Amino acid sequence: DAGVIQSPRHEVTEMGQEVTLRxxxxxxxxxxxxxxxxxxxxxxxxxxxxxxxPIDDSGMPEDRFSAKMPNASFSTLKIQPSEPxxxxxxxxxxSLDGAVDTQYFGPGTRLTVL
Amino acid sequence: SQQGEEDPQALSIQEGENATMNCSYKTxxxxxxxxxxxxxxxxVHLILIxxxxxxxxxxxxxxxxDTSKKSSSLLITASRAADTAxxxxxxxxxxxxxxxxxxxxxKGTLLTVNP
Numbered sequence: 001d002a003g004v005i006q007s008p009r010h011e012v013t014e015m016g017q018e019v020t021l022r023x024x025x026x027x028x029x030x031x032x033x034x035x036x037x038x039x040x041x042x043x044x045x046x047x048x049x050x051x052x053x054p055i056d057d058s059g060m061p062e063d064r065f066s067a068k069m070p071n072a073s074f075s076t077l078k079i080q081p082s083e084p085x086x087x088x089x090x091x092x093x094x095s096l097d098g099a100v101d102t103q104y105f106g107p108g109t110r111l112t113v114l
Numbered sequence: 115s116q117q118g119e120e121d122p123q124a125l126s127i128q129e130g131e132n133a134t135m136n137c138s139y140k141t142x143x144x145x146x147x148x149x150x151x152x153x154x155x156x157x158v159h160l161i162l163i164x165x166x167x168x169x170x171x172x173x174x175x176x177x178x179x180d181t182s183k184k185s186s187s188l189l190i191t192a193s194r195a196a197d198t199a200x201x202x203x204x205x206x207x208x209x210x211x212x213x214x215x216x217x218x219x220x221k222g223t224l225l226t227v228n229p
Binding site: 104 | 144155158159162202214215217220221222
């Protein structure tokens with residue numbers, strides 16, 4: 001039974017480069033979430049989708065961040081241009097029904113921006 | 115600011131002992147959830163307790179909720195080395211004036227169980 005799948009697991013890039021993180025939610029789940037985790041700020045919700053529609057993007061740090069969900073089985077989080085302060089672990093999670101339902105997390109993408 | 119905050123930040127115990135972690139929150143909630151995160155992994159849901167429940171059990175886990183004090187506790191009995199992880203509480207909340215609820219996570223308690 002596949003859980004949430006994220007790729008890549010690790011990404012090292014140089015400042016100014018574009019970074020694209022990918023996520024495949026659990027089949028049948030209608031909500032998808034992107035989180036960022038750092039030691040300083042803990043786990044922060046960046047954006048969440050319900051039925052492929054962005055519902056709350058108030059956590060997206062700035063215009064350099066964008067997220068899409070073209071269909072129910074795929075989402076991307078893009079950072080362009082990347083900066084060293086974007087270094088963090090990015091998690092994707094999905095839930096069966098809505099933002100406050102039990103969430104199932106992927107393994108995360110560890111991003112390092114040099 | 116964080117809706118849920120765990121206490122203590124770190125806890126170290128011996129295998130076989132019980133571990134208690136606390137979570138305090140600020141605004142009223144519909145439910146509270148506890149998650150575990152092993153080092154380098156994603157969060158795993160442990161248990162959900164609704165605002166009209168006072169206590170819930172799942173295996174060696176016991177969760178209590180006191181809505182009058184806006185606090186919850188997670189008790190792990192007969193701890194094992196494999197319980198070593200960070201534990202987070204998550205509460206549903208919405209921004210003042212907003213209509214969308216979301217889960218807000220605390221910064222977690224790092225539990226170390228020594229063999």
